[in-house]
Every structure is written in C-alpha cells, then in structure tokens.
Amino acid sequence: MKTLKVAASSKATSLAGAIAWAIRQQEDVELVAIGAAAVNQATKAVAIARSYLALDGIDAICIPAFADVEIDNQERTAIKLIVEPR
Amino acid sequence: MKTLKVAASSKATSLAGAIAWAIRQQEDVELVAIGAAAVNQATKAVAIARSYLALDGIDAICIPAFADVEIDNQERTAIKLIVEPR
Numbered sequence: 001m002k003t004l005k006v007a008a009s010s011k012a013t014s015l016a017g018a019i020a021w022a023i024r025q026q027e028d029v030e031l032v033a034i035g036a037a038a039v040n041q042a043t044k045a046v047a048i049a050r051s052y053l054a055l056d057g058i059d060a061i062c063i064p065a066f067a068d069v070e071i072d073n074q075e076r077t078a079i080k081l082i083v084e085p086r
Numbered sequence: 087m088k089t090l091k092v093a094a095s096s097k098a099t100s101l102a103g104a105i106a107w108a109i110r111q112q113e114d115v116e117l118v119a120i121g122a123a124a125v126n127q128a129t130k131a132v133a134i135a136r137s138y139l140a141l142d143g144i145d146a147i148c149i150p151a152f153a154d155v156e157i158d159n160q161e162r163t164a165i166k167l168i169v170e171p172r
Contacts (some may be wrong), residue, residue, distance in 0.1 A: 036126035043125050043165055047150040061147040064133040079129055086136075086147075086172075 001015055002028045005043070008037030014041055015041065018050035023053055031081040032067065039079045045078040046083055060063075087168075089116045092131070094123030101127065101137065105169055107162035109139055109146055117167040125165045132169055145172040 003024045006015060015031070022029045033042040046062045053060045061085055067080040088108045092101060101117075108115045119128040132148045139146045146169055153166040 036122045039126045039129050040122035040165075043129055043150050043167070044152075047152055047165065050149070050151070060150055063136070063147055064129050064132055065136065066130075078125075079133065081129070 001028050001030050003032060005040040006031050006033040006038045008035060008041065010038070010045070012041050012044040012048055014043045015045035016052060017051060019045060019049035019060075020052040023049070023083065023085060024056065028082060031083065032069065032078050033081070034069065034071070034076050034078045035086040042079070042081050046081060049083065053085075060084065061086045087114050087116050089118060092119040092124045092128040094115050094121060094127065096103055096124070096127045096131070098127050098130040101121070101131035102138060105131060106138040106148075109135070109144060109169065109171060110142065114168060114170040117169065118164050120155065120157070120162050122166045128165070128167050132167060135169065139171075146170065147172045150153065155167035 029040040033039045063082040117128040119125045149168040155164045
C-alpha cells in the first residue's frame with residue numbers, strides 16, 4: 001500500500017499521476033488528507049486518476065475512512081481515501 | 087439512483103443516514119458537491135455511511151467524478167460521488 005500525504009496545495013493532476021502509476025504497478029494507494037481543502041484535492045485527484053486508468057481498462061474505486069494522525073504531538077482527524085481496482 | 091445535493095453546511099451524520107438508508111433499499115446514491123467544504127462533508131458522510139452499512143454486512147464503495155452543473159445560469163464544476171455496494 002502506497003501512502004501519499006495530500007496538502008491543500010497539492011496539485012490534483014500530479015497526485016492523479018502518482019495514483020495511476022501505483023495502481024498500474026498493482027499497488028493500492030492510500031491518500032491521507034487533513035482539512036477540507038486537502039480532502040477536496042484528494043477527491044479530485046481520484047476522479048482524474050480514474051480517467052487515466054480507464055484508458056487501461058482499469059476501473060478504480062475509492063474507500064473513504066477516518067484516521068487519527070499525530071502532528072506536532074497533537075491528535076488530528078484525517079480523511080483516508082484508499083484507491084484500488086474494483 | 088438517488089441524488090443528494092451536499093452543501094458546506096450539510097451535516098455529515100444526517101447525510102450518512104440518508105446514504106445508508108438508500109443503499110439498504112438497493113438504491114445507489116449520487117452526492118453532488120460544489121466547493122471544497124461541500125466535498126469534504128460529502129466524503130465524511132460516505133465514511134460514516136460505510137460504518138453504518140458495515141453493521142449490515144454491506145461494503146459500500148465510492149466513485150468520484152467531475153460533473154458540470156448550472157447554477158444561476160452559470161456553469162460550475164461539481165464533484166459527484168457515486169456510492170454503491172462493492
């Protein structure tokens with residue numbers, strides 16, 4: 001499982017390329033995002049990656065979940081998006 | 087397919103209840119969100135709905151896509167999250 005941390009400033013198309021690359025290598029991807037802007041970028045990246053992967057006949061799906069992460073000794077709730085072939 | 091419009095002010099738990107209800111009735115759900123805050127609420131709602139549905143042995147997955155919607159005669163790009171059983 002490849003873990004990619006997503007920030008509000010992450011470029012959705014670059015992220016999508018990384019997701020599609022991993023999935024093509026038969027590796028599932030876990031996107032970790034904290035905050036609405038980062039979750040938005042992560043979701044857009046999955047939508048774009050799906051279109052890249054569709055060209056290879058791969059139907060990628062996404063599983064959202066909550067995750068607790070520690071940043072600067074503070075517990076924060078992140079959104080984790082697992083991306084995998086259907 | 088049940089369409090639910092998601093706003094930044096939508097309550098994720100209420101939305102999750104509506105998603106889980108529809109899926110249990112064998113109806114797929116389409117969440118339509120415009121803007122980062124709404125996409126964030128939609129994604130959280132799917133994560134919560136997944137935990138509700140897991141209690142019934144249903145493994146729900148999510149498919150994000152872009153969609154063009156018209157609001158006040160202006161074209162806006164929305165994020166559409168389709169939720170369905172795996």
